[in-house]
Amino acid sequence: MQNLTLFLLDLAASFVLAAAASCRARSTGAHFSGAAVLACLAGMAAPLARDGLLGFGAMTLNQGEYLAACVCGGIIGIAVGQSGRAWQAFFWLDALGLALGTGVATIKGVMAGLGPTGSILLGVLGGLAGGLVRDLCLGDMARAVEEDMYATAAALGGMLALSLLLFCGLGQWQSALCGAALVLVLRSMRKAKIA
Numbered sequence: 001m002q003n004l005t006l007f008l009l010d011l012a013a014s015f016v017l018a019a020a021a022s023c024r025a026r027s028t029g030a031h032f033s034g035a036a037v038l039a040c041l042a043g044m045a046a047p048l049a050r051d052g053l054l055g056f057g058a059m060t061l062n063q064g065e066y067l068a069a070c071v072c073g074g075i076i077g078i079a080v081g082q083s084g085r086a087w088q089a090f091f092w093l094d095a096l097g098l099a100l101g102t103g104v105a106t107i108k109g110v111m112a113g114l115g116p117t118g119s120i121l122l123g124v125l126g127g128l129a130g131g132l133v134r135d136l137c138l139g140d141m142a143r144a145v146e147e148d149m150y151a152t153a154a155a156l157g158g159m160l161a162l163s164l165l166l167f168c169g170l171g172q173w174q175s176a177l178c179g180a181a182l183v184l185v186l187r188s189m190r191k192a193k194i195a
Contacts, residue, residue: 005173006104009180010047011069013100017130018043018073019080020093025138026081027090035081038137039074040067045133046101050126054112091187094131094143098154099183102127103176106158107165111172116162123158124151127183149190157183 021042025035044066051060060066080089105126109119128144128151135142144151161179164170170178 003172006107006176009100009173009176010104011065013046013097013104013130014043014066015069015073016093016100017046017097017134018070019077020090020097021130021134021137022074022077023081023086023090023093024077024134024140026078027086028138030138032078035078036071036074038134039077040070041137042130042134043070043073045129046097046105046126049129050105050108050122053122053125054108095184095187096180097130098127098150098187099157099180100176101130102154102157102183103161103178103180106161106179107172107176110162110165116166119162120155120158123161123179124154127154127158147190149186153183153186153190156186157181 018039022035022039025038026032030038044060047060047066048057051057077093080086080093083089102123106119106123108126109122114122131150132142132144134140135144157179159179160182161175164178165172165175
């Protein structure tokens, strides 16, 4: 049950990262086919980077569920990217993708036998990968270096997930979700500050 729920959270992260990428691409005038390709690249970046660093990269490519999640997320993002609230939708999709990617990657680091530092680093890289790919492909300044509560939010969320798992005995998916919740809270504070 723990592994299945963590897997579903991982698929949700890919779905949301793909939706954020295609939403951003369409809101800037990209063709829908280009937005769909970008969605797949951004959605697959987090699990591929994480599992590649852990030595399981080929396993991710053999699981069609990830690509299916990216395609579905890309379609949703394309539709949302044409609305008048595309920028607001992009912000929340991006924040949720960062949050889920970070929480899941941190816990998977622990499961693979990494120590605390390695698990947090893997969590931050897993969280940032999709957004970095998206921003690079669109020619945008990477939010990871441009915004003050982006990579920092991922690091703090990873630390919380790790602490809850190791010191409080919380389950794997619950720890990942709590870490993700902290990232969302910190990103929402950033949104409130610029609003």
